[in-house]
Amino acid sequence: MFFVYLIFCSLFLFGLVFIITNAFIFNLSNDNFIHRFFKYNFGIGLYTQLTTSWLLFFRKIKPEERDYLERNFPYYIHLTKRKKKEFLFRFSKFIQSKDFIPVNMLYVPDSVKYYISATATQIAFGLDSFVYPTFSRIYVHPKSIDNTGFIFPVEGLTSMGGYVHFSMEAIERGRSIADDGENVVVHETAHMLQMEDFGGDMEENDFLDEQLFRIWLKMAIKKREIIQHGLNELLPEHAAYDLSEMFAVSLENFFERPEIFQQKLPKKYKALCLLLGQNPLNKNNPLMDRRKFYYFAPRRRAT
Ligand SMILES: [Zn+2]
Structure with a gap:
């Protein structure tokens, strides 16, 4: 008893x-x-x-993490006080749930860990889910990555097996040139997002709204044809390789040069804003109100 x-x-x-x-x-x-x-x-x-x-x-947020963001991460720097708090919370959950594994080097510098985690947090900031639970291991290489099965070395690689590879050199290039629409961390994180949702069970993780994703997809298919015909003005040629590349490259441009993106491709810009629940042009508070109504009215918002 x-x-x-x-x-x-x-x-x-x-x-x-x-x-x-x-x-x-x-x-x-x-x-x-x-x-x-x-x-x-x-x-x-x-x-x-x-x-x-x-x-x-x-887990408590470490003072050096806060310092790093406050000094080095413009997206965070511009946020209002309240949004910063929320960002830190999400950032902290992300960093805690990942193993950062050095390859051909002794350790992964903290600044690299912080940069990857902050970028992943930034991309999912307008979404309900933000930990990317399928991906637990992040491998960091000093330079380009060989032996990946591709014929040429790559700078980043995301696998359904639950891991991501990054070249530290490429991370640094993406970080220091912040407005050229090329950023390996944004690129691979976009692949992570997609794989979380559409790689397996659609219902499993509520990252992207299915309805809104379909709207984006329709536009992307058209855009791909345009790029293949050489008539594109913003996205580079390799975006047309397949639709997941298109998604990743679009996100690189969406976050790195939103002004030009909105000017040149306003409809696609809006579709991405809705899909990601944020507009990076509103720097103090990029969030749209989508998260609030997400479960009640995704259909109404999609039209
Ligand atoms: Zn890719």
Whole structure:
């Protein structure tokens, strides 16, 4: 009898702590707290929530992380105080859930870890999910990456196996030239986003809205033909390689040179704003109100 009582009590306690943990996390990360709370506690996201929020609850943001963002990451620097808080929270969850593994070097510098994590946070900032749970390992190489199965060395590589490779040299190039529409971290993170959602079970992770993604896809198919005919004015030729390349290259341009993107391809710019739930031109608060209504009215917003 005592044991039954004990089991019952521990289950109750566990449940209570779990609910409080989630309440804390969702209250901080999303305005529409009650809706998300129920969806994630009693819906399909239970497993992901258990494995991510539970483990990450106790992590504190380190002062050097905050310093790094405050000095080196323009997207963060421009945010309002409140949005910075939210960004830090998401950044912290991301960095904690990844293993950064050095290849052919002794260690991965903190600045590289911070840059990758901040960029991943930036890209998913307008979305409900932001930890990219499929991807747990991030390999960092000093230079271009050989032996990947491609005939030429590459600068980044994302695999459905749950890992990403980056060349540190390419990361540095992307970081220092911030307005040329080329950034390996944005590129590979875009692949991660896509694989999270459409690589396997569409319902598994709510990163991209299916309806909004279809709208983007329609435009992308047309755009691809235009590029193949050599009539393109913004995106480089390699964007037309396939649709996932198109998505990755579009995101590089969307985040690195939003002004030109909006001027030259206004409809595609808007479609990406809706899909990613943010407009990078509004620097203080790039978020659109999509997250709030995400689960209630995706259809209405898509039209
Ligand atoms: Zn690619």
